[in-house]
Amino acid sequence: MFWLLVVLLLIAFCWFIYKKLNYWTNKGVKQKFKLFFMNKSFSEYFLDSYNEFPESRYSGVFQFSRPMLMLRDSELIKQITVKDFDHFTDHMSFIPEGVEPLWTSNLFALKGDKWRDMRATLSPAFTGSKMRAMFALMSECAQEVSKYFENNPEESKSIELKDLFTRYTNDVIATCAFGVQCNSIKQRKNEFYLMGKLLTDSTGIWKNIRFLLYMMMPKLSNLFGISFFNKRVEMFFRCIIKDSLKMREENNISRPDMLHLLMEARKGRLNYEETSAVKETGFATAEESEIGKTVKKVKDPITDDTITAQALIFFFAGFDSVATLMVLMAYELTVNPDIQERLQKEIDAVFEENDGVITYESINKMKYLDMITTETLRKWPAAVGMDRVCVKPYTIAPVAPDEVPVNLNIGDVISVPIFGIHRDPKYYPNPEKFDPERFNDENKVNIKPHMYLPFGAGPRNCIGSRFALLEAKVVFVYLLAKFNIVPTEKSEIPFKLSKTGFTFNSKNGFWFGLKRRD
Template sequence: MTECAEEYVNYFLNQKKTVDVELKDITTRYTNDIIASVAFGVKCDSINEKNNEFYLMGKKMTNLTFLRGLAFLLYGIMPKLSKAMQLKIFPSEIHDFFMKLIKDTIKARETQGIVRPDMINLLLEARKGKSSHEVIDAGNATAEEFSMHTSTPKPKKELTDVDIAAQAFGFFFGGFDSVSTLMYFMGYELVVNPDVQKRLQKEIDDTLKECDGKLTYEALIKMKYMDMIISETLRKWPGVTATDRVCSKPYTIQPSNLNEEPVHLKPGDVIFVPINGIQRDPKYFPNPDVFDPERFSDENKGNIKPYTYMPFGLGPRNCIGSRFAILETKTIFFLMLSKFNFIAIEKTQIPIKLSTKSFSIVGDSGMWIGLEPRSK
C-alpha cells in the first residue's frame, strides 16, 4: 500500500506547482493499483500509465449501467429465477480477462515457487488447509479489536482456480468504487473544513517524527484524529447507502402512527436497511449535515446508539474488507497531506451537488481540488 501511495505523491511532487485534480479519477486509480497488487499480485501504475488494461477493465466492471443495476437487483430478490434465466451481470470480456489473469498467476507461483504476501497466497494456503491470522488493532473508532489463531483441516471441497478467481473478483468489485467514494468525500471535507485539515496535518507531522520519517503500520493505526475524520466521513457519506438482510424468523413491526398497519415479516423476506437515512437522522446524530469528527472522539463515541452507525454493515455479515479499506485510505491521506495542502480552486463545487444519473454517490460535475505543495 505504501509503495502504491508513494508513486502518487512523487507524481504530483514532480509537477513542482499546485496541481488541479479530479478526486474520483485519482482515487479510483489508486484503489485500482492497491487491489491489483494486494488481491491479484499484479503491479499497476495507473497514475503514470493512464490506460493500462487492468484499470480499464476495472472501470468497465464497476460501471453500473441501468441494465447491470437491474441484474444485480434481480439476483438479490429472485436468485433462482435469475440463475434459471442465465442472467449475466458482467460481459464475457471482463470475465475472461480476470480468469486468465488469476490462472496464469497461480500457475506461475506453483511452478516457480513464488510466495508473495497477498490475497492469492492466502487463498492458495487455504486450499492446502492452512490458516493463521492476527489483527493487532481494527484501526477504526467504532470497531472492536480481535485476535484469531486457527489451524483448520483441509476442506472437503477443494478450492478451485475458479473459486480463487471469484474471491479476487469480488474483492475488486467490492473495493474499487466504494473505497474511492470514501476518499473522494474525505478529500472534499478537508477542503471545506481547513481547520480539520490543519489539525490532521499536525498529527501527521508528529507521527512522522515519532517513527523517524518512515510510516509504519503501528504508527498509522494509533492516529486518533485521522480515525475520527474517516469515521465521520463514513457517517456523512457512506459508500453504500443501504444494506440487505434475509429475515430468519417471524417478526412484526408495530405501527408508529394511528393510520398505519403492522408489517408482518416471515422467514425468507429480504429487508433493506437505509444506512444513509439512519446516519443522517438528527434523532441519532444532531446537526447531521455538519462534518464533525468529534462525534467519534474517545469521549463521545460511546454515546452513539447501537445500530445507528453501520457504514460497513453489522453483525457476522458485515463487510469483510472494512479494515483493508480503512488502512488504504489512511495510507494515501497520510502521505499526501504530509506533502500537500488540499485547497479549493475555481472548479471546486461548494457545496457539492450530487449526481442524479449515477448509481455511485458523486458530484454532478466531479470534484476538483488543488494540491498545493506544503512549505516547511
C-alpha cells in the first residue's frame, strides 16, 4: 500500500511538472523552456529568449517555473498596456501582502484601486513645476561633484564610475526626497550612503540566491529570517522619516522635496498641476495617464509607514538604476570621443548664452544632450523588461494564419522584453552601435510607437522618468564643462557584463579618468 501511494504521488508530481512546462503549448503558443544558470548575464539571457521566435507576435517563456507570455508586436503591446489596461493593471507579485509591509505598500507593488489611489496621490510630485523646484537641489549636488575633482586632481586620474555616480544619486535622493543633506564624495562613509548600498546591492552569488529564494518561497524565507529589505536599512529609514516629519510639523518647515509633497498629500492639499509641455525633459519622458492626473480622495489614510514605503521605493529605484544610466552614458562618451566633444560644444554655448548659469529651461533645450541620453536608454534601458498580470479573463485574437485565440486567465503574466526590442535590428539598424542621431528631429518621428520603452508603457509606466532624466543631465553638464572623460590603464573596452545581479554591471568595474579641459 505504501509503495502504491509513493508511485501515485510520483505520477501526480510528474503530471504537474508536465502541465506546468507545457503551459503555453497547451494554449497553442510557441514556447521554449530555458533555465537561468548564471552562465551569462540576466540581460543576455533575456535577449536570447526574445530572439527564439523572431517571426511571432508572442511566445511562451518561463521565469524559473512561472509561465509568462512574451510580447514582440508593437500593436499588441499597445493593446495590452494602454487600450486594455483595465485587464492588466498589476505587476507580478513575489512577496505576499503583509509579509514585508514596507514593500507591499509601495507604489510599485500596490494593486488595483489601492495602486490607482496612490498613483493619483504621488503624480503631482513629478510634474514639470515640481521638477523645476527640485532642479536647484540637484544642481547643488552636481556642482559639488565637479568642484571636488577640480580641487583634488590626483583623485580624478582613475575613478570607478559606478562608485562615483551612486554617491551622486545618493546625495540627490537624500536632499530631494528626504530633506537630508549629504556630501558622499567627501564623507565617503556617511550613514545615508552606506544604508543605500545595503538596500540596493544585488551583486554576489549568495545575494542572488537569497533573492531567488525569496521570489520562489517568500513565506518560507520569512520564516527563516530571510527578509527582502535588510532590517538595519528598514529601521534607519523609518527613523529618518519619523524624525523629519516630526521636526517639520513642529517647526512649520516647508522645503521643495518629496517628503513635503507627501505631507501635503496627507493633508489633501496636493493637486496635479502641469504648467509645461509633457516632453520638456526629453524624448524618453514617460507621459502621465489620466489616472495619475485625476484628483481622488484616498480611501486609506496616508500614515508615516505609507510615506516611508514610498520614499524607500523611490530610493531603491533611483539609487542604482539611475547611476547605471550615468555610468553607461559616461562609458559611451568615452569610447566615442567625437560625440563627447560635440556635446561639450553644446554645453559651452549654453553656459555662454546664460552668463555662466545653467537654468532648468536651458538644460531642457539642449537637443544633443537629450539625444545622447535617449540613445543611452535605447542601448542600455533602465529595466530589461516589464511585466503585467492579467486581472480579468482576456483573449488575444489571432491575426496570422498560424495563430489561434490565446485565452489568458486571471494571474497569467505578460512580459514586455524592453532590452530585446531596443536591440532588434528591425527597429534599430545596427543596434550595437551608439548613435544619438537616431533621435534627431528628422529621425525620431520614425521611431515606431511602443518600440521605445525605457520607462515602460501605459498608466503603470515609471512615475520618476522626469526626475531620472533631469538628474543625469545636470551632472553631465557640470562635469563636461570642466573635464573630458578619458580611458585609463584600468579601463575595460569593451566591458564584460557581470553574470551576477539583474542590472548592467561590469565584471571588472568601470574605471575611467577625468582630464581637465584646456
